[in-house]
Amino acid sequence: MSQPVYRLDNVIKRYDLREVLHVDALEVHAGEILALVGPSGSGKSTCLRLLNFLEAPTSGTIRFDGRNYGSNGSVPLDVRRRVTTVFQRPLLLNRSVQANVAYGLRLRRAPDTRARVEDALSRVGLLGLARQKGSTLSGGEAQRVALARAMALETDVLLLDEPTANLDPYNVGVIEEIIRELNVERATTMVLVTHNVFQARRLAHRVGLLLDGELVEVADVERFFAAPTDPRTLAFARGEMVY
Amino acid sequence: MAISALLDGLRQALSLILERDPALLEIVRLTFEVSGVALFFSSLIGIPLGAFLGMRRFRGRRLVISALYTGMGFPPVVIGLLVYMLLSRTGPLGQIDGDHIPRLFTPAAMMLAQTIISFPLVAGFTMAAVMGVEPHLRQQIQALGATPMQTAWAVLVEARIGVIVSIIAGFGSIISEVGAVMLVGGNIVGRTRVLTTAIVLETRKGNFDLASALGIILLGLSFMVNATMMLMQGKSFDQ
Ligand SMILES: Nc1ncnc2c1ncn2[C@@H]1O[C@H](COP(=O)(O)OP(=O)(O)O)[C@@H](O)[C@H]1O
Numbered sequence: 001m002s003q004p005v006y007r008l009d010n011v012i013k014r015y016d017l018r019e020v021l022h023v024d025a026l027e028v029h030a031g032e033i034l035a036l037v038g039p040s041g042s043g044k045s046t047c048l049r050l051l052n053f054l055e056a057p058t059s060g061t062i063r064f065d066g067r068n069y070g071s072n073g074s075v076p077l078d079v080r081r082r083v084t085t086v087f088q089r090p091l092l093l094n095r096s097v098q099a100n101v102a103y104g105l106r107l108r109r110a111p112d113t114r115a116r117v118e119d120a121l122s123r124v125g126l127l128g129l130a131r132q133k134g135s136t137l138s139g140g141e142a143q144r145v146a147l148a149r150a151m152a153l154e155t156d157v158l159l160l161d162e163p164t165a166n167l168d169p170y171n172v173g174v175i176e177e178i179i180r181e182l183n184v185e186r187a188t189t190m191v192l193v194t195h196n197v198f199q200a201r202r203l204a205h206r207v208g209l210l211l212d213g214e215l216v217e218v219a220d221v222e223r224f225f226a227a228p229t230d231p232r233t234l235a236f237a238r239g240e241m242v243y
Numbered sequence: 244m245a246i247s248a249l250l251d252g253l254r255q256a257l258s259l260i261l262e263r264d265p266a267l268l269e270i271v272r273l274t275f276e277v278s279g280v281a282l283f284f285s286s287l288i289g290i291p292l293g294a295f296l297g298m299r300r301f302r303g304r305r306l307v308i309s310a311l312y313t314g315m316g317f318p319p320v321v322i323g324l325l326v327y328m329l330l331s332r333t334g335p336l337g338q339i340d341g342d343h344i345p346r347l348f349t350p351a352a353m354m355l356a357q358t359i360i361s362f363p364l365v366a367g368f369t370m371a372a373v374m375g376v377e378p379h380l381r382q383q384i385q386a387l388g389a390t391p392m393q394t395a396w397a398v399l400v401e402a403r404i405g406v407i408v409s410i411i412a413g414f415g416s417i418i419s420e421v422g423a424v425m426l427v428g429g430n431i432v433g434r435t436r437v438l439t440t441a442i443v444l445e446t447r448k449g450n451f452d453l454a455s456a457l458g459i460i461l462l463g464l465s466f467m468v469n470a471t472m473m474l475m476q477g478k479s480f481d482q
């Protein structure tokens with residue numbers, strides 16, 4: 001089997017003295033969609049910040065593409081630029097929609113910026129709003145622009161933090177379809193954070209459960225839902241867990 | 244008397260402008276040269292300083308901010324006095340030989356004093372503007388692949404209205420300032436006389452008409468500069 005994109009070992013993240021994330025071992029495979037599920041406050045967003053190298057773990061190692069980026073040492077820019085995130089609450093720049101989508105491409109001095117911006121905007125169905133100000137968009141539109149600006153970068157890894165939370169069913173459908181497309185067409189590796197087990201089931205190849213910062217179990221999607229090893233996984237998957 | 248002097252002043256101001264009085268033009272030119280250069284340097288120092296203080300958390304930050312707030316309200320004439328002592332023959336800078344050291348009673352000394360007066364205002368207002376930008380935005384910009392410098396730049400662009408206001412505040416603090424430029428410039432005709440010091444002089448001589456004419460010109464020019472900055476800023480102010 002090919003080398004994993006990420007490999008985390010004994011990764012711990014503390015804020016002040018409180019441990020909010022504890023991952024003994026986790027691999028993310030090339031081209032897969034790995035869903036991280038868990039109740040709110042369980043450390044899902046924190047995990048994505050570590051995977052995007054926005055914060056360093058307090059201890060442990062994060063290997064990316066075979067190289068170790070641990071709790072010390074900075075991550076080179078070209079490595080950072082192979083990963084991006086669609087955030088839970090996307091914030092747009094106070095510029096036009098197309099300028100927002102072009103922003104990351106301009107940072108990279110990428111060729112064909114215009115074409116790539118147009119492609120990304122038409123995929124999310126917002127080409128008609130290209131010239132509109134980012135601040136004038138509805139929640140669903142802003143979420144789709146955030147997806148467009150991330151996907152235009154064609155990074156190897158795309159991290160998605162509750163990309164459809166608080167959206168209407170129509171927008172949920174649109175965004176899920178794009179996630180599937182990107183994964184198939186470009187073989188983009190994805191880590192999808194969601195508190196919605198049904199969404200995990202629809203999209204993911206493998207699923208991991210975080211509870212109180214601890215990675216309880218990671219398994220193939222069928223096994224995760226049909227025959228998990230941990231009783232807490234079973235309870236969560238059946239929606240019996242009260243949170 | 245006061246009202247009629249003002250009316251006469253207005254009339255005289257118009258005729259001075261229409262005649263293109265050479266002495267007046269020289270005073271206006273020097274006023275803008277001194278304050279323009281000072282504003283350039285105070286922005287060069289103040290904007291990065293304000294951005295840094297607004298975005299970074301470090302030990303001693305509160306102390307630096309307190310010092311900055313003190314600087315924002317510091318009496319300009321005291322800064323004039325400090326610069327005077329610094330540049331006088333027996334002062335620490337005055338003793339050094341060198342072409343790049345400003346001398347007392349030159350425009351360079353006035354520029355130095357005005358830079359010191361205005362940079363805390365530029366820095367303070369820029370800091371406030373930057374702190375008004377949603378902190379999570381920075382992380383999202385970084386996630387799109389921005390370096391720390393590119394991130395800081397993007398945040399400044401987000402805070403652009405506040406940054407322009409900081410420059411306007413800096414400009415306002417020096418274009419109308421008289422104590423410091425009087426001290427370190429000396430109000431020498433043709434060399435260091437600017438609008439404010441000329442107004443003081445003409446008032447003392449009892450030339451109220453000329454003094455009010457100069458005052459009206461100062462007011463008008465300062466309004467024009469601010470209006471131009473607003474125009475340069477374009478539609479951002481209407482959002
Ligand atoms: N910057 C921070 N400083 C202190 N505590 C934090 C910070 N970020 C997150 N936390 C805490 O870490 C825990 C996990 O948060 P998060 O990763 O956002 O959970 P989730 O995304 O699963 O809802 C929460 O209890 C949260 O309060």
Ligand SMILES: [Mg+2]
Pocket residue numbers: 044045046088161
């Ligand atoms: Mg979260």
